[in-house]
Amino acid sequence: MTTNWAFVSDFDGTISIKDFYWIVIEKYFPEGRDLFKKWKAGEIKDIDFLDTVFTSIHQDEEQIIHDVLSIPIDEFVPSFINKVQQNGGSFYILSAGTDYYIKHILKKYDIRNVEVYSNQGRYHDKNVHMNIDKNMWHFSERYGIDKSKVIQKLKESYETVYFAGDSEPDSHPAAYADVTFAKDALQSILQEKNIPFVAIDSFKDIEAYLNDKGVLE
Numbered sequence: 001m002t003t004n005w006a007f008v009s010d011f012d013g014t015i016s017i018k019d020f021y022w023i024v025i026e027k028y029f030p031e032g033r034d035l036f037k038k039w040k041a042g043e044i045k046d047i048d049f050l051d052t053v054f055t056s057i058h059q060d061e062e063q064i065i066h067d068v069l070s071i072p073i074d075e076f077v078p079s080f081i082n083k084v085q086q087n088g089g090s091f092y093i094l095s096a097g098t099d100y101y102i103k104h105i106l107k108k109y110d111i112r113n114v115e116v117y118s119n120q121g122r123y124h125d126k127n128v129h130m131n132i133d134k135n136m137w138h139f140s141e142r143y144g145i146d147k148s149k150v151i152q153k154l155k156e157s158y159e160t161v162y163f164a165g166d167s168e169p170d171s172h173p174a175a176y177a178d179v180t181f182a183k184d185a186l187q188s189i190l191q192e193k194n195i196p197f198v199a200i201d202s203f204k205d206i207e208a209y210l211n212d213k214g215v216l217e
Contacts, residue, residue: 005215006158007084008151008177010165011095011102011118013184015203017072020101021053027067029056046096046169047119047132047144054098054121054128061123068101069108076203078109083207085113087216090158092117094150096143096169100128119144147173164206171195181206 012019025032032053039049057064081091093102093116100121106114117138120131132144138153140146151173155161163170163177166184174180174195182190182197190197200206210216 004088004090004158005160005162006090006092006154007162007164008092008094008154008173009163010147010167010170011093012097013166014164014170015073015077015093016105017074020068020071020097021050023067023071024053024057028058029053032056045142047130047140047142050097050119050144051130054130057128058126060126064123064128065104068104071101071105073105073109074203076207078111080203080207081111081114083216089215090115092154094118094145094147094163094173096140096145096147098128098130117145117147117150143169148176151176162210164200164203181209 009015021032025036035044035049035052038044039046084091091114093114095102095116095118097118098121099116099118100123102116102118121128122131130144133139138146138149147169151161151163155176160178162179162181163173164181165174166182166186168185168189170186171189171193174182174186174190174197180190180195180197181200183200187197187199198209207216
């Protein structure tokens with residue numbers, strides 16, 4: 001039985017203005033710049049790139065949390081999430097990063113009742129380690145989590161599923177969402193794939209769209 005609607009958002013580069021891996025690379029792991037180029041060239045899997053970066057921090061957890069809390073986010077996100085929930089929608093975060101830093105950000109902004117689908121992360125031995133369970137129903141060899149499977153699963157429970165993203169991993173779930181909001185690189189990727197989308201710069205644009213459609217009041 002389907003009921004109501006859900007809004008699903010990517011985290012890095014969509015909710016956040018800066019990817020956490022860039023904060024790590026700039027502060028602790030300059031070699032990551034070359035690794036980034038190899039990743040973008042398709043020589044390294046996403047999950048291997050992130051795992052290498054996140055295990056190259058070498059700081060006490062207090063410092064890592066301090067760095068996490070410095071992640072800038074779209075200023076419209078907290079109020080947008082509240083409006084979604086006030087209008088009968090469920091809000092989910094769908095990230096191929098790790099829930100370690102996402103949960104700290106949700107707590108910082110007092111964002112509640114948001115379920116996070118992401119790769120599990122934990123602090124251990126002065127780094128953030130990703131726990132990838134190959135037996136999980138949404139496992140992906142490349143990303144750790146298959147965003148497409150998550151969207152398809154949510155569509156079994158909701159009449160309408162909206163999705164927002166900004167980069168290549170988000171092009172896959174975009175094919176299954178009812179409406180996709182795309183920013184930055186995702187726009188040209190979806191154009192090439194002939195997947196329809198609504199171009200946005202921030203959650204303020206998404207809110208305006210949903211207000212116009214009568215989804216939000």
